[in-house]
């Protein structure tokens with residue numbers, strides 16, 4: 038038997054970090070994906086391989102342990118947590134491929150988690166739907182990171198451009214939002230779990246300052262929702278710039294992220310901000326009529342990712 042699944046990366050337009058404190062957020066699935074294939078193992082060992090991420094590990098699914106043969110271990114924790122939830126510990130071979138920059142604020146952990154769970158459900162013939170899958174994937178991210186909002190796993194499961202409300206209701210934007218965005222990413226990676234914990238510590242040390250910032254980020258996201266519905270790019274850009282300032286206040290900005298954010302504005306972006314957890318990773322810039330200029334400006338020192346929003350969420354199938 039061979040089970041296959043894939044799930045998209047995401048970019049957060051508004052509300053990263055504040056979403057952890059139940060403020061609303063807006064994020065969209067993008068056309069970069071993680072792919073997982075599961076087959077029965079011909080030996081008594083479970084193996085996880087990734088050509089794209091250049092790692093190979095032997096998995097002890099019962100004890101959530103692994104023996105790394107080569108590569109970096111980080112993402113394996115999400116896979117082991119997913120296996121531990123669903124798998125019966127029979128020996129399998131898992132292949133992971135991905136064209137999502139990892140640890141770059143584009144939801145690689147959520148995409149890998151959602152694709153792994155969907156492939157496992159297919160492999161074991163377990164019934165699931167998007168709601169249950171998004172929930173289980175969120176539980177995996179939370180177990181690995183300590184704290185996680187449901188945002189990344191929701192977007193990776195459902196696809197499309199999503200508004201997540203304060204009470205965790207998902208609304209899908211009906212507009213065809215093919216706005217001219219450029220994503221820039223640095224070679225310095227962030228770690229979402231660590232950034233979220235650092236923000237919590239800052240908030241605990243300075244509640245009277247940080248709490249109002251977080252609620253202003255929520256208010257800003259609600260204004261952004263209206264601006265997106267009206268396709269008011271100037272307003273969206275203005276709100277992105279304010280959101281970036283607030284993320285800086287939360288301490289998740291870095292020299293490289295600042296460089297990309299201000300380079301984008303210098304080359305004509307009408308709004309630019311960190312996207313994702315920060316501490317390294319990515320920025321997103323809104324640049325009507327200036328996409329090529331902004332991309333060139335960022336590429337002088339960092340990397341550019343050409344992304345499009347996609348309606349395509351998780352997809353999976355099985356071959357018997």
Ligand SMILES: Nc1ncnc2c1ncn2[C@@H]1O[C@H](COP(=O)(O)OP(=O)(O)OP(=O)(O)O)[C@@H](O)[C@H]1O
Nearest residue numbers: 109111112140141142143144145146228229313314
């Ligand atoms: N080359 C690599 N191989 C395997 N794992 C990696 C590699 N580089 C980073 N990792 C791990 O991948 C995981 C990336 O998840 P993380 O949530 O930090 O980033 P992300 O999902 O890409 O961004 P965000 O959550 O901000 O959208 C981390 O656990 C990190 O340790």
Ligand SMILES: C[C@@](O)(CCO)CC(=O)[O-]
Nearest residue numbers: 053054185186188313314
């Ligand atoms: C920083 C954060 O808000 C988004 C990471 O992509 C964390 C989360 O929502 O779990």
Ligand SMILES: [Mg+2]
Nearest residue numbers: 144146147229
């Ligand atoms: Mg992540």
